[in-house]
Amino acid sequence: MARYITKRLLKAFLIFFVSITITFFIIRFMPSNPVDLLIDPKMGPEVQEAMMEEFGLDKTKGEQYIIFLKQLLQGNLGTSFKSREPVSQVIMQKLPWTLLLLFIVVILSLAVGIPIGVYSAKHRGKFSDKLINIVVMVGISVFVPFLAFLFLYLFSYYFKLLPTGGAYTPPPAKGIRYVIDVLKHAILPSLTLFTANVASILMYTRNSMIDVLEEDYIRTAYSKGVKENKVIKVHALKNAMIPTITVTGLMMGSMVGGAVMTESIFSWPGIGRLIYDSVSALDYPVLQGSFIILALSVIIMNIITDLIIAWIDPRIKLEG
C-alpha cells in the first residue's frame, strides 16, 4: 500500500506541475496589457514603465515563469494587479464561500442520490424505476443557468421566499443570525448545483448496484446460510460504491471552478466568480493563483478517491 501511495503522489506532483505551467503560459498569452487597465492616460511614460516593472511585465515570459516558480516555492502567490492585495489573501476571502456550497451540495447529493439509486436498482424495470430514469436523463442534460433562473423565478420572484442573491443581506449580522442568513442565501445556489449533480450520482449508483445485485441473486440461489449472504452483500456493496466514489471525486474537483455560472447569477462571492472577474480585469496573478488552487483541489480529490478505492478493492493498487 505504501508503494502505491508513493507512486500516486509522484504522479500527482507531475500532473500538478504540468498543469500550472500550462495555465501560466496560457494566461500570459492573453491579449492586452493589464497595465493599460490601471493607467490613467495622463500619467507620464516613466510612471507607466515603473508600473510595468512593478508587475514584472517588462521581463520575458521565460523570466516571469522562473520568478513565478520561485515565489510559489516560498508559498507566495503574488500580488493582485487590481487590488494590490496578496493573491493568497484575495483567494482566501473567496474560497471558503465556494467550499461551503460544495460541502452542502456533495452531502445532499450523496444523501439523496445513493439511496434512490439503490432503490431504483432494486426495483428495476418497474414504473418507479422508469420514472427515475427519466428524471436522471433530464438531470444530466440540464443547463445550469436555466435551473438557476427557474429557482430564482419560483422562490424569489413568485413565492418571494428567498433572497435573490449575495451570500448575506448586508450589513452582516452577528453570531447565529449571521449563520442563518448565510444559509438562507445558500439555499438557491446549492439547490441549483445539487440538481445538476445528483443525477450523475444516482445513475452511477443505480448501474453499479444492478451489476452487484445480479451476482447476488445467483449466489442467493445457492446460498447456505444467512451469514454467508450478509458477508457477500456487504463486500459487494463496498465494490458497488466505487463508480459512485469516482464520480463524486470528479464532481468535487470540477465544482470548485465550475460553479462560475451559478455564482454569477446568485452573486455568490466564490472562486468561480473571482476567476470570471479576473479575466475581465486581466488580473494575471489572481487568475494564476486561482488556477493553482483549482489544480490542487482536483488533484487532492483524485488522490483521496483513488486511495479510498484502493482500500476497497485491493486489486486496483496491485495493477498500479
Place this chain on the structure above:
Amino acid sequence: MQNNRTFFQSFIRNPMGMIGFFGVLLIVLLGIFAPTIAAYPKGYGTEILVAPGSGMLFGTDNLGLNVFAEVVWGARSSLYVSAIAVLVAAVIGLPAGLISGYKKGKIGSVIDGLIDIFLTLPVLPLMIVIAAIVGSSIINVAVVIGLFSWPSLAKVTRNATLRISEMQYIEAAKCLGIPSYRIIFKHILINVAGPVLVNLTLIMATAVLSESGLSFLGLGDPTTWSWGAILKKAWDASAVIDTPNPWWWWLWPSVFIMFYVISFNLLGTGINEILNPKSRE
C-alpha cells in the same frame, strides 16, 4: 455476437433511441432551414416584450425582436458548434485512443499521461481564459470546446481498443503480415465504433452546454444568435425577476437547449443499449 438483425433493424425497435433520433432530426431541420422559417433578427422591432400570441410564436424580447426567430437561428449555431467540436475531438481523440490502446508501452503511457493532465485542468475557467485570448468567433469557441472534449473520447477509445487488441483476430492479422496502421485504423476501429459513437453523441450534447455557458458569460460570438446569448440578454435586462415577467424570453431558449441535449443523450443511450445486449434495463 451480433445476431441476425442488422444494427438499423434493432435501432428502430428501440424507443429511446428513436425519440432521440427524431429530436435530433427536428433540430437539424430547424437549423438547415432557418432562413426559410424566420427572418434573421436584427436591429429593432416595433413591439417590445410582447407575450406569445398572434404572429409572434414565442413573443418578443426587449428590442422587439422575434424570440422564435432568435431561437431558430440559435439552433443553427448550436449545430455548427457541435459539429466542429466533435470533429476536432475526433481528429485528436480517436488516433490518440487507438494508438495508446494498441501500442501500449512508452507511447501508450505518454498519451495516457496527456489525457490525465487534460482531465485535471479546470475546464470552464480555462475555456473562459482561452476564449478571451483567441477572441470569440464561433469557430474559435467550437475548436476550444473540441480541444477540451478529446480526452474523454480518447479514454473511451483507449479502453475499447485495449479490449479488442487482445482478440485472436488481431493476433491473426499480425501473423498474416497486416501492417500496424491498417490493424489500428481498420480492424480495431470498426470494432470500437460502438462505444465511440455513444461518446460522440455525448460530446455533441455537452458542446452545446459549454457553448451556451460561454455565450451566457458574454464570451460567445456576438454576431451569431445563440441560445446562451439570448439568455444573457434576458438576464442583463433582469428579465427573470422582472414584473411583469417576460418568461417567454428566457424560457424558450432554455427549453430548446434542454431539448437538444436530451435528444442527443437519448440517441446515445439508444445506440448503447443495442450494442450491449447485457444492458441494465
Place this chain on the structure above:
Amino acid sequence: MSEIILDIQNLTKYFDIGSFGTKKYVHAVEDVSFELHKSETLGIVGESGSGKSTLARLILGLIPVTSGKVYYEGDEITGVKGKYASKVRSDIQMVFQDPYASLNPRIKIGESIAEPIIVNKLIKNKKDVRLRVEELLNLVGLQPEMYDRYPHEFSGGQRQRIGIARALSLNPKVLICDEAVSALDVSVQAQVLNLFNRLKDELNLTYIFIGHDLSVVKYISNRILVMYLGEIMEIANTEDIFINTQHPYTKALISAIPEVKSKGIKERIILKGDIPSPVNPPEGCRFYSRCFKAQDKCGKTHPELREIDTDHFVRCHFSEKGGNKWLDI
C-alpha cells in the same frame, strides 16, 4: 530421414510479472529443442500451462524469445523483423484455436482471406485475388458464394475452415495448428482433422499440431512431443510413444484416453499432488511432485533430455533402451 525444415534450438521464454521493479519470472518455455522434418506432422501435447501455445508464438516471432534460436531451411529467423520477415511470414502460418474469436466479426470472410494476399502483394489484380480466394474456399470445402458473408453466419466448424483458408492464402509450407480443433464438437473435429490430412497431401505441407487431447493428436501426428511445465518430457514416433512409453507423465496421459473396446480393464492413472508454480520451478524434475514413480533423486537432480532409442528422447532419470519394466504397473 527427410530434410529438416525447422530447427528449434534451446528456446526459452520467461515472462516478467514483477511489479514495482521486483523481478518475478514465469518460466513458460524452458530450453526446448527439436527438429521438424519436411512433410511430417509433429504433434505437441500437454496440459494447460505446459507452454505449448507460447512455443508456437515464439517460433512465429509473435512474441520475442528470452534466449534460443529458430532456423528455417537453414536460415536463422528468431524474432525476425524487416524485409526478411515477409518471406518467413509467407512460409510459416498459424491456424488459431477459437473459431469465434479468430475472425474479425465486422469483415466479410472473403475479405479476411483476401487481405493478406493484397497486403503482401502476392497478387496484384483485384479480380485475380477474388478468384484465388474462391479457390481457397473450395479447397477447404466451402462454397465460393460465401465470400460476402460475415463470420456470425457460420458454424464453428465452418469458421475453422475459413481460418485454415486464410492461413493458406500466403501459400505457406509449414502450418502450426494451435489447438485448432479443441473448441469444436467431437463430430466436427473428425471432419476438420480429415481436412488437415487431405490438405497436407494435396499441398505438400508440414504441420506442427498442438493439442491437449492425446487421442486427437495421435490421430494426426507422425511424431509426438510431450510437454510439461515448459519442458519437453518425451519425443518419439507416434507408435513408439504408445508401445514403448518411457516417461511417467506420458503414461498417465495415455491412460486417460477413453477407449471403446479394451482387452482388459485399463487402469487409469490419476495424478496426485500439486502442480508446481511456473514462477519458481523446482530444482529437480518438474514432474516430481505428481510423479507416481518418483524417487529421492528426482527431487534433487534435474534430468536431461536423453536419446534412449532411435529418435526417442526422454527426460527421466530411469529411462533406458528397451527397458520398460520399471514403468509397468
